[in-house]
Amino acid sequence: MLTFIAALIGLALTPVVGGLLAGVDRRVTARLQSRFGPPILQPFYDVLKLLGKAPMVVNSWQVMSAYIYVMSSALAVLLFFMQGDLLLLFFVMTIGAVFQVVGALSVPSPYAQVGAQRELLQMLAYEPLIIVVFVGISMATGSFKIADVYAMEKPLLLSMPFLFIALGYALTIKLRKSPFDISACHHAHQELVRGVLTEYSGPHLALLEIGHWFDVVLILGLCSLFWHTSIVGMVALLVVTYAAEILIDNICARMTWPWMLKNVLGVGLVLSVFNLLWLYVS
């Protein structure tokens, strides 16, 4: 029961952390580009403003999809805090990803349609990597339960460095960072408007944004499992990882989906196999 209450508190704090992260991200990115950047709390102002707007939609399926997306992302985070099954929380997160695509595909708008197709390809790129990372964790700990990771004596990073890089690929795609901001992007250089998010506005866009915060925190949470032995190590790992994400975002151009499939799956899976064999032998 205590875990459940703690998990609920964690769940409630997640969007706050996610929003702050987005704020810091925007600020750091701006500095890297010699701009001043918005206030750290700007993402919250944006979402609050969006929530206050009157809904405008093309059809009802979009609304349903937006709610299912935020719900499933939240549920995945809850499962994480409950120290549940890694594979299960991944599948629950997939519900949201699928419905985001379903919502976009239900609108006959070229931008949303193309965005949805590309979102599916992005999923095709990151899903196998996440599954393989979880398999690696299960090889190291003997199970897919997060609780068993915390029972480990040594940090996972020491035995799974290459799988951590593979997870980094997945994180970059999930964060919609260059070079993988293919289906939707925060920047204005999009031929695709906002791709898979184009047809969402007002409160429903706010829901998707909150869902996105959940997803980002969840994946960072997964990264944190790689250094569970000390809080300092964990925070350091996350800060370095996120800083690397921002750096990559700013020094990379946006690439095409065939490039993404080839590179992410090619390099990512080779790294993963290598690491799996390593775990297998030891």
Added chain:
Amino acid sequence: MQSVSGDVHPEVSRLSFVLCYEVRMLDTLVFGSVVFPLLAALAVYFVRGDAARNIIVPVSVAITAAAALGLAGLGSFSYSPQAILGISLNGLITVLDFALLGFIFLIALRMGNLLIMGLTVLQVLGMVYLDFFLMDHGTQVTGFYADSLSLTMVLIISIVGGLICFYGLGYMKEHEEHLHLAKSRQPRFFFFMLLFLGAMNGLVLANNLSWMYFFWEVTTLCSFMLIGHDGTDEAKTNATRALWMNMAGGVAFVAALMFLQKSMGTLSVQDILAKSAAPGMKTAALLLPMAFLCFAGFTKAAQVPFQSWLCGAMVAPTPVSALLHSSTMVKAGVYLVIRMAPAYQGTMLSAAVAIFGAFTFIATSALAVGQSNGKKVLAYSTIANLGLIIACAGINTSAAIAAAVMLIIFHAISKGLLFLCVGAIEQKIGSRDIEAMRGLFKVMPRTAVITVIGIVTMMLPPFGMLLAKWMALESAATATAAMPPLVIMLALGSALTVLFWARWAGVMLGSTVPGENPPSEHQPFTVRLPLLLLAGGAVGLSLLSPFVYSMLVAPATALYAKATAYTVSMGVFENNAGVFAVYPLFLLLGVGFVYALRAAKKVGPEAASLPYMGGSQKVVDGKIGFNGPMNGFVETAAGNYYMESLFGESKLSKSINVIAIVLLAVMLGGVL
């Protein structure tokens, strides 16, 4: 679980009464499952006329389903009927074997197909050698044996298969109106459909492998007849392909029978499995026939490189595809592979089977991505799931076998449903192409929603298919042999499946009106009822998955490994490797879904906006588009990415077939 035996001579009178009662009960139930469908088939064939058929088919599938439920209620049994109407069963089946092979030979002769003739002759020679030289006719072999695995299969065959036959009534009426036939060919159609059910029940209940072989060949013949039912050139070609591929599997089956009789001295599945458990038994003498049986299973389950027969089978009327893909035929293939799994557990053969299944899973999932033809997507997805089942059988731990049986159950329901949906859609809109189903909700609101339900139950939690996939992935991670390639293939394949399902569900819901409420569609009752029942079944049975697991799946896995696959309490599956909370998930996701639906309902026409088209969006005659060049209206059009250059059949099939043949060669060669 009670166990009764047909040839016991009980001393105690009360016991004898109970046993007699149960044996008679068993007689009736096995008869109702295996022989009765044949009688019903004959009745439909000879009593022509719509009215009679509309009575015979529903009544007989109801009786078969009732018999299946009765058998399941009775629990596992072994049962050796000696004779039917005074004729020895062993002799009868031997005679029928040769009659069947002779009939197939005649068909091949009429087609002038040397390949099939050759394959038939090989089987005849093998059977002659087996029956007249190898077989010791003095030893008794228990004819039928049923455990939870066979009973699960009987339930699926009789209930899902029965619903598909029922759907066929409404479907075939419309189908034939479309074709303008002078004389209805429905009696022939339903003859083979019902016969198919009986043969499948026989196959999964048979303990004597030579009986199983007979039923195996009957399903080959039925599928040949049903695929070629419409008599078009394409139908004939595809039926012929199905026949030769399955006959090749038949040859492997006969070879396995000969080897087993020679090395094991028996064709009883139970005896072979029991003997194989002894240490030092897993040598080439046992593994070679096992490899042959697996090969036979692969052909029947349309694994690569034999995928083309199942893809070609969709020229047949939809109920045939639904039957072949969900509850019969292909499931016979995986049944055999799972049934024999203990005999090759812990060997290299098992690892080879796992790798082969995983390869089929990823290869056909990739092929499905390149397809816009809805039925072909379904076909490749079937083959992929069968590959996953075979991979589980190869992984061969109790959790993996549990995953395999769960996959069989939930796949049968969801895939049967999806085929019936596509059939109904095709009859209404005249196309089975996914692109033609854009905005289907406007035209067929109920069917569109049911199809989306079918798709969601195939791919997302908390539904049974996903639970099974979760079990499969987690057991793959604990596989002892060839784990890394296995896991990579399953992970990639699973991501590919998400891709092709999600986009199909999305386009069907296309709409441009918030709160759209299209007029409800008209559908024959025989079409609507199976759709509703199967959709309800796919969702309802998923909710009951903890019970399905404890009642059907867990006892089946107990036969394979001492270790319990999962403990289930309060709807939560758990073992050392992981935990899947079915009920809490259902509750939370269910509440969330209802909330999402209510929020969607609340948004009315006042919130309507047009899709964004760079600011120049426009509606002309109810069509949505934009103000294009020369101030002209351009209607929007969109299409999914099918990426033929990456995932097209022409691009992939050849290399997939080559790799598959190499894997098969390694599998067969590896046991020697």
